Amino acid sequence: MPLVECVPNFSEGRRPEIVDRIVAAAESVRGVKSIDRSMDASHNRAVVTLVGEGELVAEAVFRAMKQARDSIDLNHHTGEHPRIGATDVVPFVPLEGATMGLCIRLAHRLGERVGRELAIPVFFYEQAALRPERKNLPDVRNIGWEKLRDAVKTDPARTPDEGPKNALHPTAGATVIGARPFLIAFNVNLKSTDVAVAKEIAKKIREKDGGLPGIKAMGFFLDDLKLAQVSMNVCDFRATGLDRVYDEIEKLARTKGVEIHESELVGLAPKAALGDSTAQHVRLRDFDPKKQIIEALL
Amino acid sequence: MPLVECVPNFSEGRRPEIVDRIVAAAESVRGVKSIDRSMDASHNRAVVTLVGEGELVAEAVFRAMKQARDSIDLNHHTGEHPRIGATDVVPFVPLEGATMGLCIRLAHRLGERVGRELAIPVFFYEQAALRPERKNLPDVRNIGWEKLRDAVKTDPARTPDEGPKNALHPTAGATVIGARPFLIAFNVNLKSTDVAVAKEIAKKIREKDGGLPGIKAMGFFLDDLKLAQVSMNVCDFRATGLDRVYDEIEKLARTKGVEIHESELVGLAPKAALGDSTAQHVRLRDFDPKKQIIEALL
Numbered sequence: 001m002p003l004v005e006c007v008p009n010f011s012e013g014r015r016p017e018i019v020d021r022i023v024a025a026a027e028s029v030r031g032v033k034s035i036d037r038s039m040d041a042s043h044n045r046a047v048v049t050l051v052g053e054g055e056l057v058a059e060a061v062f063r064a065m066k067q068a069r070d071s072i073d074l075n076h077h078t079g080e081h082p083r084i085g086a087t088d089v090v091p092f093v094p095l096e097g098a099t100m101g102l103c104i105r106l107a108h109r110l111g112e113r114v115g116r117e118l119a120i121p122v123f124f125y126e127q128a129a130l131r132p133e134r135k136n137l138p139d140v141r142n143i144g145w146e147k148l149r150d151a152v153k154t155d156p157a158r159t160p161d162e163g164p165k166n167a168l169h170p171t172a173g174a175t176v177i178g179a180r181p182f183l184i185a186f187n188v189n190l191k192s193t194d195v196a197v198a199k200e201i202a203k204k205i206r207e208k209d210g211g212l213p214g215i216k217a218m219g220f221f222l223d224d225l226k227l228a229q230v231s232m233n234v235c236d237f238r239a240t241g242l243d244r245v246y247d248e249i250e251k252l253a254r255t256k257g258v259e260i261h262e263s264e265l266v267g268l269a270p271k272a273a274l275g276d277s278t279a280q281h282v283r284l285r286d287f288d289p290k291k292q293i294i295e296a297l298l
Numbered sequence: 299m300p301l302v303e304c305v306p307n308f309s310e311g312r313r314p315e316i317v318d319r320i321v322a323a324a325e326s327v328r329g330v331k332s333i334d335r336s337m338d339a340s341h342n343r344a345v346v347t348l349v350g351e352g353e354l355v356a357e358a359v360f361r362a363m364k365q366a367r368d369s370i371d372l373n374h375h376t377g378e379h380p381r382i383g384a385t386d387v388v389p390f391v392p393l394e395g396a397t398m399g400l401c402i403r404l405a406h407r408l409g410e411r412v413g414r415e416l417a418i419p420v421f422f423y424e425q426a427a428l429r430p431e432r433k434n435l436p437d438v439r440n441i442g443w444e445k446l447r448d449a450v451k452t453d454p455a456r457t458p459d460e461g462p463k464n465a466l467h468p469t470a471g472a473t474v475i476g477a478r479p480f481l482i483a484f485n486v487n488l489k490s491t492d493v494a495v496a497k498e499i500a501k502k503i504r505e506k507d508g509g510l511p512g513i514k515a516m517g518f519f520l521d522d523l524k525l526a527q528v529s530m531n532v533c534d535f536r537a538t539g540l541d542r543v544y545d546e547i548e549k550l551a552r553t554k555g556v557e558i559h560e561s562e563l564v565g566l567a568p569k570a571a572l573g574d575s576t577a578q579h580v581r582l583r584d585f586d587p588k589k590q591i592i593e594a595l596l
Contacts, residue, residue, distance in 0.1 A: 002428075002429070097429075097430065098430075099427045099428060099429065099430055099433065100425070101402055101422060101425055101426045101427045101428055101477075102427075102428045102429075104399055104402050104403070105402070105406050105428065108403050108406070124399060127398070127399055128399045129397045129399045129400075130300075130397060130399055130400045130403065131300070131395075131397065131400075132395065132396075132397055135397065179399075
């Protein structure tokens with residue numbers, strides 16, 4: 001059974017009862033579990049993590065989006081985070097037994113349905129993007145819903161991929177739907193208090209500065225542990241896995257005479273990202289497969 | 299306008315009039331060009347290259363598949379190449395302005411339509427695969443149509459992704475539809491007659507033996523030029539481009555005291571694979587953008 005994760009973002013971070021309703025709508029699909037939920041009042045935004053068999057997850061997200069459309073009115077919405085819709089972003093993520101092709105198909109089909117049945121315009125992003133300039137989420141979303149409302153009427157570059165072509169939904173705006181690999185939050189702590197070493201390593205390994213594919217990295221000083229840390233998002237673990245990025249950090253640290261203390265996983269990782277020996281190899285602290293491997297939660 | 303290439307393979311390599319009819323059906327869609335065609339009698343197989351705007355190419359391929367269904371009977375088919383259908387394999391390939399996401403969507407939609415309107419079962423492969431074990435084309439196709447006919451009835455691992463689930467089409471079999479990057483045939487000729495050097499370099503750079511992503515490579519001796527050649531398929535030029543693979547070959551050759559003579563492109567390459575300075579950098583012989591860049595042919 002191909003398992004899929006979906007992490008819809010909703011433009012509601014202040015009224016828990018609304019988020020409850022949205023999550024309840026999703027969980028009304030049997031076989032779909034909501035394994036995490038976070039709300040942020042200043043961003044006025046909620047992020048929900050749903051897991052289950054692909055088609056079922058898509059059905060659950062559709063119900064959640066319908067509920068969001070009926071309970072959130074962007075005309076009365078304020079918050080710091082850029083947004084274009086009541087349901088703002090919907091990424092599908094392949095887990096065990098699922099391909100990226102399946103997630104792209106789920107994204108495209110959900111987009112068609114949302115356009116048709118909910119009258120919400122849809123843009124496809126990341127690996128589901130139909131236009132190269134829509135691959136990058138901020139390029140699609142950061143315009144904000146107020147400006148997008150006009151832009152869809154006048155700018156062909158802003159024409160939605162699905163749903164109404166010339167007008168946003170009057171209260172629910174538009175939505176960005178896509179597919180991407182699982183994003184792993186992974187930190188490596190150095191046996192050093194020198195944050196400059198961590199910053200230099202971060203700069204060398206991050207993709208943006210010519211480093212490893214899919215790696216975002218920053219250097220920090222951890223007050224509680226009195227250690228320097230390389231903090232990362234591993235955005236495409238099949239391109240650059242935990243072992244690989246760990247080895248690279250170890251190599252770079254050694255050139256500075258610095259050893260590695262340990263690494264840590266923040267939140268969950270998919271089974272495929274943690275081979276038999278990975279946790280040991282990367283000195284993962286307090287690793288508990290039953291709690292940290294997403295497929296094990298189901 | 300997003301341009302797409304499609305390279306359908308048909309199980310007919312002996313009767314040119316049949317292939318003519320199939321190509322004519324494709325070309326009946328205005329805006330779609332057939333830019334290449336090859337027939338192989340011993341493999342009993344024809345390969346057609348269609349180019350145009352994505353949706354139009356998908357329509358053209360559908361018409362070609364319908365014609366193939368009506369003109370090819372696998373019960374009377376012999377040939378050395380493994381095959382499962384009258385239209386055997388249909389890869390969509392992104393060109394200028396097109397994303398892989400678009401090609402995956404075209405593949406999925408064509409698959410649905412072929413299943414519904416032509417009553418031909420469809421398997422999705424490569425980046426359009428819905429199951430991990432279907433990514434690799436030979437794993438889907440090499441069973442051959444005679445055995446697949448029984449397997450779809452009894453083996454859940456062989457259940458088609460679209461169309462009739464339990465029976466192949468009685469004369470047209472089944473079809474594999476998918477999406478993949480443009481495949482570039484690229485050779486580097488060494489200033490050396492020592493084929494062992496070419497073979498060693500090939501082994502070091504090919505993905506299969508732990509080399510560069512998407513690179514298939516072999517070493518040959520060219521009788522006419524009296525040179526050793528590293529002959530390659532660059533299967534994912536965004537993962538490993540021509541510059542990169544050339545630089546790696548140059549580096550490896552130098553460790554053997556061997557210089558590079560020139561490189562050659564066999565057939566076409568997409569615009570995105572040849573940056574402004576690439577042809578010069580890789581010493582491409584007789585490079586003519588008007589004849590070798592696929593988008594320039596349209």
